[in-house]
Amino acid sequence: MAQNLQLTSDGRLRHLLTLDGLPKRILTEILDTAQSFVSVGERDVKKVPLLRGKAVFNVFFENSTRTRTTFEIAAKRLSADVVNLNVNASSQSKGETLLDTVSNLSAMLADMFVVRHSAAGAAHLIARHVAPHIHVINAGDGRSAHPTQGLLDMYTIRHYKGDFHNLRVAIVGDVLHSRVARSQIHALTTLGCPEVRVIAPRTLLPRDVSGMGVHVFHKLEEGLKDVDVVMMLRLQNERMQGARLPSAGEYYKHWGLTPEKLKHARPDAIVMHPGPMNRGVEIDSEVADGQQSVILPQVTFGIAVRMAVMSLVAGANS
Amino acid sequence: MNLPDPNALIDALAAQLAPTLSPDCALIGIHTGGVWLRDAVVARLPLMSPMPVLGELDVSFYRDDYAQSGLHAEVQPSVIPFEIEGRHVVLFDDVLYTGRTVRAALNLLFDYGRPASIRLAVLVDRGGRELPIGADFVGLKLDLPATEHIDLLRDATGALRFVHGPWE
Amino acid sequence: MKIAIRNGRVIDPLSGLDAVMDCFIAAGRIVALGAAPAEFHAGMEIDAMGLVVCPGLVDMSLRLREPGLEYVAGLESEMQAAAAGGITSLACPPDTDPPLDEPGLIEMLKFRARSMPGPRVYPIGALTHQLKGERLTEMGELHEAGCIAFSQADAPLIDTAVLFHTMEYAASFDFPIWLRPEDPFLARGGVAHDGLVAARLGLPPIPVPAETVALQTILLLMRQTGARVHIARLSSRAGVDMVREAKADGLPVTCDVAIHHVHLSEMDTADFNPHCHLVPPLRSVRDRDAIRQALADGTIDAICSDHAPVDEDAKERPFQEAEPGATAAELLLPLTLQWGREMGLSLAQTLARITHQPAQIMGVDAGVLRVDGPADLCLFDPAAVWQVTPETLLSLGKNSPYLGHEMVGRVRYTVIDGHLDYRQI
Numbered sequence: 001m002a003q004n005l006q007l008t009s010d011g012r013l014r015h016l017l018t019l020d021g022l023p024k025r026i027l028t029e030i031l032d033t034a035q036s037f038v039s040v041g042e043r044d045v046k047k048v049p050l051l052r053g054k055a056v057f058n059v060f061f062e063n064s065t066r067t068r069t070t071f072e073i074a075a076k077r078l079s080a081d082v083v084n085l086n087v088n089a090s091s092q093s094k095g096e097t098l099l100d101t102v103s104n105l106s107a108m109l110a111d112m113f114v115v116r117h118s119a120a121g122a123a124h125l126i127a128r129h130v131a132p133h134i135h136v137i138n139a140g141d142g143r144s145a146h147p148t149q150g151l152l153d154m155y156t157i158r159h160y161k162g163d164f165h166n167l168r169v170a171i172v173g174d175v176l177h178s179r180v181a182r183s184q185i186h187a188l189t190t191l192g193c194p195e196v197r198v199i200a201p202r203t204l205l206p207r208d209v210s211g212m213g214v215h216v217f218h219k220l221e222e223g224l225k226d227v228d229v230v231m232m233l234r235l236q237n238e239r240m241q242g243a244r245l246p247s248a249g250e251y252y253k254h255w256g257l258t259p260e261k262l263k264h265a266r267p268d269a270i271v272m273h274p275g276p277m278n279r280g281v282e283i284d285s286e287v288a289d290g291q292q293s294v295i296l297p298q299v300t301f302g303i304a305v306r307m308a309v310m311s312l313v314a315g316a317n318s
Numbered sequence: 319m320n321l322p323d324p325n326a327l328i329d330a331l332a333a334q335l336a337p338t339l340s341p342d343c344a345l346i347g348i349h350t351g352g353v354w355l356r357d358a359v360v361a362r363l364p365l366m367s368p369m370p371v372l373g374e375l376d377v378s379f380y381r382d383d384y385a386q387s388g389l390h391a392e393v394q395p396s397v398i399p400f401e402i403e404g405r406h407v408v409l410f411d412d413v414l415y416t417g418r419t420v421r422a423a424l425n426l427l428f429d430y431g432r433p434a435s436i437r438l439a440v441l442v443d444r445g446g447r448e449l450p451i452g453a454d455f456v457g458l459k460l461d462l463p464a465t466e467h468i469d470l471l472r473d474a475t476g477a478l479r480f481v482h483g484p485w486e
Numbered sequence: 487m488k489i490a491i492r493n494g495r496v497i498d499p500l501s502g503l504d505a506v507m508d509c510f511i512a513a514g515r516i517v518a519l520g521a522a523p524a525e526f527h528a529g530m531e532i533d534a535m536g537l538v539v540c541p542g543l544v545d546m547s548l549r550l551r552e553p554g555l556e557y558v559a560g561l562e563s564e565m566q567a568a569a570a571g572g573i574t575s576l577a578c579p580p581d582t583d584p585p586l587d588e589p590g591l592i593e594m595l596k597f598r599a600r601s602m603p604g605p606r607v608y609p610i611g612a613l614t615h616q617l618k619g620e621r622l623t624e625m626g627e628l629h630e631a632g633c634i635a636f637s638q639a640d641a642p643l644i645d646t647a648v649l650f651h652t653m654e655y656a657a658s659f660d661f662p663i664w665l666r667p668e669d670p671f672l673a674r675g676g677v678a679h680d681g682l683v684a685a686r687l688g689l690p691p692i693p694v695p696a697e698t699v700a701l702q703t704i705l706l707l708m709r710q711t712g713a714r715v716h717i718a719r720l721s722s723r724a725g726v727d728m729v730r731e732a733k734a735d736g737l738p739v740t741c742d743v744a745i746h747h748v749h750l751s752e753m754d755t756a757d758f759n760p761h762c763h764l765v766p767p768l769r770s771v772r773d774r775d776a777i778r779q780a781l782a783d784g785t786i787d788a789i790c791s792d793h794a795p796v797d798e799d800a801k802e803r804p805f806q807e808a809e810p811g812a813t814a815a816e817l818l819l820p821l822t823l824q825w826g827r828e829m830g831l832s833l834a835q836t837l838a839r840i841t842h843q844p845a846q847i848m849g850v851d852a853g854v855l856r857v858d859g860p861a862d863l864c865l866f867d868p869a870a871v872w873q874v875t876p877e878t879l880l881s882l883g884k885n886s887p888y889l890g891h892e893m894v895g896r897v898r899y900t901v902i903d904g905h906l907d908y909r910q911i
Contacts, residue, residue: 029391212682
């Protein structure tokens with residue numbers, strides 16, 4: 001059902017809600033299209049007229065200036081009109097339901113919603129209720145999914161490694177609370193990556209994580225052995241001390257990516273991070289700024305990937 | 319209808335073009351047939367030094383039928399690895415029909431810069447224009463009804479041929 | 487009114503009676519089975535050819551949403567829905583607004599319920615003041631006002647000492663306590679079973695130990711205090727195993743399960759369907775299968791509807807923010823019949839779980855069909871197929887995972903205390 005909701009009857013991408021269950025054909029189409037948008041981004045005039053006259057509403061029920069900005073740039077480069085709304089404080093606290101908010105915004109003639117919400121499944125709910133011509137892009141829902149981040153990570157891997165078929169990829173950190181990790185895992189397994197590893201203490205892994213097709217490691221050195229790609233996750237401040245972790249210092253000591261730990265990976269391994277980074281907690285500055293880091297290209301590719309997703313869904317009107 | 323061999327048409331087109339080219343020209347094909355045509359023409363040009371620079375355009379992001387049919391499958395990156403500013407551009411496309419593809423290509427080209435001039439070379443002008451656009455170099459002029467299509471195809475060996483028939 | 491029910495297939499799960507015969511009702515009692523008593527002049531004849539005539543269903547958990555939540559559903563609609571589901575006796579949990587923690591509230595509820603057609607209503611009193619888990623309620627007074635048992639409903643009881651003392655205090659009166667086992671710390675913030683689906687979807691999980699740790703505490707305190715405890719809404723295989731062991735050990739513990747947990751599993755939450763957001767969470771297929779088996783082998787004594795009408799505004803939210811619960815009064819019978827069919831049980835065996843077995847735990851004279859017994863009857867067509875839609879449900883709560891699905895088995899008539907309180911049109 002989640003899959004049907006995302007696709008039109010003729011199999012085109014109508015909404016992007018999650019990468020879970022999305023066919024390989026669609027993922028590849030998005031990555032291919034993004035490649036063309038990367039070349040647009042290298043021109044003097046970085047704009048194309050695809051979404052001229054369309055209104056893209058960035059509706060953020062949870063604050064995130066970074067993500068919102070990349071969607072805003074992407075929409076503007078597609079010539080769309082962009083409206084940014086931070087709904088977290090205002091109407092939700094007055095008891096207006098999520099669907100009320102969305103109906104109100106629909107009445108302002110939105111063509112596309114880019115939604116971030118703290119509850120898993122929020123984007124699905126909106127997609128189920130919007131008019132047929134409106135498209136929904138999930139910019140992060142709870143711990144569930146952050147599909148455009150997952151896609152830009154796949155784009156980055158493909159850019160540096162060619163394809164996925166001989167890769168060992170390690171995802172390091174708080175998988176339990178991470179929508180980014182979930183989207184990465186779904187995308188990697190769909191695209192045919194033969195070995196996906198997760199590396200974290202038990203307290204930061206879902207109990208049934210191996211059921212998602214990943215290999216579980218608790219020791220960073222062991223998990224990094226011979227990997228081609230290291231994907232670091234951000235450790236949220238509120239998790240650094242508490243019942244799941246004793247301190248940021250102990251986390252850094254065991255799971256922080258230092259140049260020494262990185263030596264266990266293949267010499268040509270790339271290091272990724274979705275940002276914003278906690279230097280000295282999950283990643284050492286020397287690694288973050290080092291030769292193997294592709295963290296800044298990730299950001300550039302992120303805009304092209306979001307342009308690709310927006311132009312594909314906005315064109316899928318059956 | 320008996321269609322001529324495209325290779326003979328390209329010979330003639332190349333002969334027509336060659337004297338008008340200078341080293342500061344840019345030869346730019348529109349994906350995908352226009353790139354094939356451009357390649358075939360370049361192969362027939364006499365050597366000059368330096369050779370004109372080559373580019374490729376994919377007009378998918380500039381098409382005016384996006385709202386109706388969405389993004390076309392297999393968008394290719396546009397490749398303009400040179401400054402467009404001040405260049406004399408020759409734009410190549412396989413078939414000139416409504417003129418909408420050329421319109422999109424002109425818009426796209428201007429997002430790279432301001433060329434000194436643009437001329438259009440097509441293998442077939444099949445009539446049916448919907449925009450005030452004309453070709454400067456034409457391999458073959460036809461007057462096809464809207465119910466029929468003509469396309470250039472390239473097989474695995476690189477050989478070009480026409481296909482022609484009713485729209486499916 | 488005297489009623490003659492002709493040619494029905496009369497089933498009494500307790501005695502094992504299962505035969506086509508007539509049934510005669512007068513003055514709220516069943517006066518004869520088979521031949522009519524002398525001088526019996528029926529004021530109403532019901533042709534029950536092709537129907538099953540069984541004791542009215544006894545539901546151990548059905549929320550009437552009164553007092554306080556009438557904007558969601560009202561006593562009248564939910565009493566009708568219960569009658570339409572063949573239910574003739576029900577226990578209503580204390581999670582109303584305010585909670586059922588004062589005798590006045592119990593008396594008012596009973597008075598209101600008696601004033602309208604529908605099932606006999608047996609309130610469950612709040613175990614602690616305001617269900618806050620801090621102070622005992624006046625259990626003696628509440629019992630006199632009509633409470634048949636005491637519970638926390640779904641409210642947590644964080645302090646184990648308070649739990650211990652409520653059990654001691656209730657044991658002094660021999661009052662039963664109904665407890666849903668859930669450790670509030672292990673369940674905190676969770677909305678879904680800690681399994682594959684929650685891992686994939688990123689739903690905050692509730693691990694099985696939330697149930698088993700609490701269950702273990704309850705069982706140990708039972709042994710210590712001698713309190714009569716009924717375990718409500720089991721959800722896991724491990725929990726079922728613990729109850730089976732305790733029973734084998736001679737502990738007088740009983741337990742129930744909600745009807746949705748007999749059929750659904752975490753897989754049904756895979757599309758974020760808020761109608762599958764239930765308390766306790768739908769667990770794995772293995773857990774579900776263990777529940778089905780435990781119901782068949784007698785480890786689990788009863789099935790309840792755990793009827794919880796929720797209005798659309800509270801349901802049409804992202805899964806984790808949607809109010810949990812499902813409307814189920816009208817689905818209890820067909821879904822129980824489905825379980826019985828799938829397990830290869832007889833109708834009498836199947837119906838026992840929703841008639842005399844729960845009645846016995848509640849300590850009420852219900853769930854049996856015998857001469858001189860109360861005239862509480864359910865007449866249903868075991869082969870009738872109907873579709874669950876907002877229109878076919880009488881409950882104001884239209885929140886069901888089964889919306890759009892077809893059910894087999896439909897109540898045609900419900901007789902309560904000798905009155906025809908429901909007739910399917």
